[in-house]
Amino acid sequence: MPTERDSTYHSFRSGWNSNDEFFKFTRGRFVVEEAENLRRREIKFDLNNLAQAAADSVGAAQCSSIKKYPNGMFNKSFLMTMVDGQEIVAKVPNPNAGVPHFTTASEVATMDFARKVLNAPAPHVHACNSRAKSHPVGAEFIIMDKVEGVPLSEVWDTTQLQQKLKVILAMTSLQKEWLTVSFSHYGSLYYAGDVQSLAYNHYVNEGMAINDPEFAIGPATGRDWGFSNAQTDPAKKLTALAWYQKIVDALIPKDTSATSPCFWHDDLHGDNIFVDPHNPERTTGNIDWRSCHISPLFNHSPDPAFLDWDGLEPETLDLPERPTLSKLSTEERSAAMREYLVQNVFIGWRKLMHGKNPDLYQLVGFRKTPADTPFPFDFSEEDFERIKLDRDGVVAGTELVSNIKEKMGGLWPDKGFIE
Known part of the structure; x- marks a missing residue:
């Protein structure tokens, strides 16, 4: 006969699986090919079993409430609260997230490696499943700590300039830590048991080769490895690729520090960086490690997206002159001062890079130099x-x-x- 606890748990179970909004894309409407776009972002799975797996992973009796976060384009995330008050995040990939098994397996191992080796503030994973058919949930999932604080995007515009400089100083230190480690191959990180390991698989930390039996390098999972949709003519795409193959040697740097396999988080926009709302310069966590991969340093973005810089490459590291505001309207003054502040922060970022991460700054300089190899055709x-x-x-x-x-x-x- 069911106990009171069992009965309560059944009522939770029935409610969660019957709520269609948990499984659909509900963030907005698509302006083109809506049916297909919605289909690629809808996934059915057993949320009751996911809630129980979450409770088991943190030693709680059961999950008492579930809140769906705003939809991501490639996954669904849920805030799950346990009966003892613990809060965790459960993440389920959409069908468009990437290659099954590899995408989830790599994200979990990447976060673990980032925390253990790179001292990065990645969330701790309590449980995961990268093979949908092998688990009662019926989907891939990751159950991890809820990152404390608020997204940087919520406080960046109201953060004082001195605090902003401390934020970018912390980011400079984080990138400097990433540059202390290089790898034997290009690709993505996995646990050794989740992928066929490459021969001589290792990473180099401060000049020492480390053969870590826990981690392995396997296929790259980054979503940006597909072809662009900007050119729709397949013949022209193939021609462009053939030309590119002929000139690639003239494009890439000869300096091995720029071509050595390097780990990077290329998607550090304001929603992926969490900070203390009362002390914004203190980072509490970085999220969305799904597409992080190992590739040449010159292939990574040296400038985090939260800097919001879309201007031309600065010619010097001199700070811009303060704009003249006297003849501008109130709206124009606001826009001019915002642009001035963005420029100052970006130049400050580049100054820190120049002083503390010279290898990374050298890469920025490389992009301005002409090729020293004759054009091949x-x-x-x-x-x-x-x-x-x-x-x-x-x-x-x-x-x-x-x-x-x-x-x-x-x-x-x-x-x-x-x-």
Whole structure:
């Protein structure tokens, strides 16, 4: 006969699986191919079993409440509260998240490696499953600590300049730690039991080769390894790839410090960095390690996205002059001062990089230098004209989209959907 605890648990179980919003994409509407976009972001699984797995992973009797976080584009995340008050986060990938098994397995191992070896504030994982059919939940999942604090995006605009400089100083130190470790291969990190290990698989920490039996390097899981959709003509894509293969040796650096396999978090925007709301310069955690991978340093982004820099590459590290505001409207003054502040913070970031991470700053300088290898083939006049037409078409399309985006403001369908 069921006990009172069993009866209560059944009522929770029935409610959670019957709520369709837990499994669907509910963040907004897609402006194109909505049915297909929604399908790729909907996943059915047993939320009751996921809640029990979460409770078991932290030694709680059961889960008492579940709150769905705002939908990510590639996963669903839930805040689960246990009857004893513990809070954890459960994350389930959508069908569009990446290659089954490898994407989840790599994310879990990456967070563990980041915490243990790189001293990065990645969440601790309590339980996981990377093979959907092997578990009663019926889906891949990760159960991990809830990161304390608030996203940096919530406080960045109101944070004082001195505090912002302390934030970027902390980020400089974190990147410096990443640069102390290099690897034997390109790819993504996994636990050794989750992937076929490569020969001579190791990482190098402060000059010492370490053969860690816990971790292995396997296939790269980054979503940015696919082809761009900007050019829709397959023949032109193949031609561009063939040309690229001929010039790649002229493009890549000769300096081994820029080409050695390096681990990086390339998606440090304001929603992926958590800070103490009362002390914003104190980072409490970094999230979304799903697409982190090992590739040449020159392939990584040296500048974190939360800096919000979309201007040209600075010619010098001199701070910009304060704008003249007297003849501007109130709205124009606000925009000018915001741009001035963004420039100051970015220059401050680059100054810190120059002083504390010279290898990374050298990479920034490399991007400005001409190739020292002769161009390996010639274009005919016909080729030039065809390329020019394609280029002009892309530029015109980009400018048109930018103008429409500016006029629509908050109604612009970012990533194809509207909140």
